[in-house]
Amino acid sequence: LLSQFDPDNTGYISTEKFRSLLQRHGSELDPHKLEVLLALADSNSEGRICYQDFVNLMSNKRSNSFRQAILQGNRRLCSKALLEETGLSLSQRLIRHVAYETLPREIDRKWYYDSYTCCPPPWFMITITIVAFFLYNGVVLDRFVLQVSHPLYLKNALLYHPQLRAQAWRYLTYIFVHAGIEHLGLNVVLQLLVGVPLEMVHGAARISFVYVAGVVAGSLAVSVADMTAPVVGSSGGVYALVSAHLANIVMNWSGMKCQFKLLRMAVALICMSFEFGRAVWLRFHPSAYPPCPHPSFMAHLGGVMVGITLGVIILRNYEQRLQDQTLWWIFLSIYVIFVLFAIFWNIFAYSLLDLKLPPPP
Numbered sequence: 091l092l093s094q095f096d097p098d099n100t101g102y103i104s105t106e107k108f109r110s111l112l113q114r115h116g117s118e119l120d121p122h123k124l125e126v127l128l129a130l131a132d133s134n135s136e137g138r139i140c141y142q143d144f145v146n147l148m149s150n151k152r153s154n155s156f157r158q159a160i161l162q163g164n165r166r167l168c169s170k171a172l173l174e175e176t177g178l179s180l181s182q183r184l185i186r187h188v189a190y191e192t193l194p195r196e197i198d199r200k201w202y203y204d205s206y207t208c209c210p211p212p213w214f215m216i217t218i219t220i221v222a223f224f225l226y227n228g229v230v231l232d233r234f235v236l237q238v239s240h241p242l243y244l245k246n247a248l249l250y251h252p253q254l255r256a257q258a259w260r261y262l263t264y265i266f267v268h269a270g271i272e273h274l275g276l277n278v279v280l281q282l283l284v285g286v287p288l289e290m291v292h293g294a295a296r297i298s299f300v301y302v303a304g305v306v307a308g309s310l311a312v313s314v315a316d317m318t319a320p321v322v323g324s325s326g327g328v329y330a331l332v333s334a335h336l337a338n339i340v341m342n343w344s345g346m347k348c349q350f351k352l353l354r355m356a357v358a359l360i361c362m363s364f365e366f367g368r369a370v371w372l373r374f375h376p377s378a379y380p381p382c383p384h385p386s387f388m389a390h391l392g393g394v395m396v397g398i399t400l401g402v403i404i405l406r407n408y409e410q411r412l413q414d415q416t417l418w419w420i421f422l423s424i425y426v427i428f429v430l431f432a433i434f435w436n437i438f439a440y441s442l443l444d445l446k447l448p449p450p451p
Contacts (some may be wrong), residue, residue, distance in 0.1 A: 121394040129249050172199050173347065174255070181208075188287045192405075193346030202291060214294040215285035218301070218324075219278055242451035243269075244379060250309050250321040251382075255436050261309040262302070265324035269372065269385050276365045277324045280358070284332050288405065303425065304330025304396040308389030310432035314344065315439065318447055319373065319386035325365065329393030332358060334401025341402070366390050380449035400425060 103111075172186055185206050189199040244251065248263040270276035288299040308326020312319060336355060339346050348354065369387035377383050399421040440447070 094440055096231060148327075171196060172203055183292075183294045188290050190346075191287050191290045191348045192338075193337070194342030206290070208290075210287035210294065212294070215281060215289050219281055219285075238304065243267075244320065244382060249385075250312065251451060252313070252318055252320070252440075252447050255313060255440075261306055264309060264321045265305055265327060267322045267326075271320050272368070273323055273365070276361055277328050280361060281324065281328050283327075284335050284358070288331060299336060300330050300396065300401045300404055301327040303400055304328075304393035306429065307392035307396045307398060307425070309392075310394030310429060310436075311395075312386040312388045313436050314432050314439075315385040316373075316388045317443075317445055319383050319388075321389050322385045323389070324394035325369070326389040326396075329390050330397040330401055332362060333394045333397030334405050335397075337398045337402045338405045341406070382451070393419045394423070 127446045140186060156228060171188065175186075178186065182203075186199075189202050193199045193202060225348070227409070246267060248260065248265040249259075250260045254260060268277065274358060285297065305327040309321050309331075312321045333357055339351060340346075343351075366387060369385070371385050372384045374385060400418075403415055403418045403421060
């Protein structure tokens, strides 16, 4: 329809023609989107509307120019906060709760609340937790967790071992084996409580990217900084998600309206510190299989670094194209450089340093 008002194909339409178009066809649009379109028309001081902004709205994409136009406009959006709305069903209250837990701005919360359909559901975090952790450990290994003193602890094809670092899948699959029930329990709790709401808001693609990037960074960090130790557990991915979420809360502290946010941050930090402290203690505790040491704790730090760089950029922007963010490209380049450096390190450094590695399991 806009093409009828833009015969020269300039990509713009006057605000007067745009308003008349909305009046004629407004009944065909979603009421919330109609309000935002009217706000877009009122906020534009140049007397014209960009066709791409209209497309972004109708396809639920939020460009920088469109976001800025809405924020600086009169906003015919309902002024009442989403938290004040009553008469909501249980599922609606859950979606509202997730919005306030993860998004720092009211306009983004309303946008998410109106557009979320639970299709697709947060399948990635649920699948990686239930299928990967419990199904594999319970069915294939015939036990839900392998203690570090168990005979099969090192004799499986999943954990990362320095002597077997040429088997590339181990840099990912080590997340399926945990060094104790407490290790597994804390990772599962943090992963579900933090990962599922984040995936509901930001989608499986973004959250799985942060998670997998943290997992890979964790094993590569061990291969560079703790070269003689094996690695088990999903702490790299879990810490990437949790640290990104906590950093996002700190950066947007005044805008975050989640209840008891200080207490929640404290609980999350205590759980992470407890699990990290346990990993450090275990690393230097006498091994049940000398000369192979206990698992390294460097994967935790690798995950944290991914979370506060790549993760923060992803979680800071809701429905915004990452390729428009300069910092995204900077941190992504740093991450790629680190991965390439770690690959070459694994190829050449072990032989050049003449390290005495533990025997293969």
